[in-house]
Amino acid sequence: MLNSSENLQNLIAEFANLPGLGRKSAGRLAYFIANAPKERIDSLISAIKNVRDNIKKCKICWTLSDSDICNICSNENRNKKQIMVVENERDMIAYENVGEYKGVYHVLGGAISPLIGIGPNELKIKELISRLKDDIEEVIIATNSSVEGETTATYLAKIIKPFNIKVTRIASGVPIGSDIENVDEVTLLRAFNGRTEL
């Protein structure tokens, strides 16, 4: 794309590299920035910097957190004996928004996908196993209902069972092939209540 400004061209390229942004949306954003008041841009930059500099992974559940232990793991009202295993932070937030689940989480950081070179060692599975040494009553596997998510669920069930811990899988009320973050809350609740033992 031709352009009257190299700086603008670079910004469009940066935006177009972000997930879910095509060339057109990237252009719209860049032109917006180019015409926006300085304070507005400064506020965007400082929000990005704060995430860059201050975000950590919770040392227990591996979700994104402002402190070493996230506010769910450090919440005394959450049931530490119930662990819901999710692929990523967005899936966790999706379940948090339902508001029904009172246990804690474990964020795997993805799902097993040999095609793109993600095996069990690339995920926080060792870290999950190390949490099972406590008096855990149930591990709820809430990976996506995609091929990768199902593979991961089966794998996890197999390695958790020897610990004599109840392993459940959220029900397939979640439409096959869709991402948990995009599913409506009623369906998410249905899937949670209909979970079955593996």
Add this chain to the structure above:
Amino acid sequence: MLNSSENLQNLIAEFANLPGLGRKSAGRLAYFIANAPKERIDSLISAIKNVRDNIKKCKICWTLSDSDICNICSNENRNKKQIMVVENERDMIAYENVGEYKGVYHVLGGAISPLIGIGPNELKIKELISRLKDDIEEVIIATNSSVEGETTATYLAKIIKPFNIKVTRIASGVPIGSDIENVDEVTLLRAFNGRTEL
């Protein structure tokens, strides 16, 4: 939306304030940033800063530019006697990408829209008029074919005509490649009225 990190929450809010980004895309972007390598984020921040600090408006055509005069206005091969008037920089780039037009541009910065308080004084119309003192041969009005764009075109035609300069309007009609059955009635009427002899 509940969240495990306030920094992340803020960044989602910042992204959701940008044009064309909903809550969901904003979340996806923020989580991407939270998981991205530092260099990647730094490169995004520096691209935004460069636009914030270095972008000016061309003193002739008012497009975004890295210097006082943009590289189209300063290009000796462009025909300075032909001015295409567009609403914004993106429309200008759209015509540049066609590659056929060899004249110069004038960026109004919007279209007349009394409903949202944009009158002629809010646009670069005085600046356009001041360019008409030279030996201009044609002003091509390429504002959008929306109500606002049409209003602006009519207004501009009225104030440019006393200068004895040819004023033209880009044609509106059925878009190439579209099915007539899917085209709206106003466009069909416009296409009928603007028919040309073969």
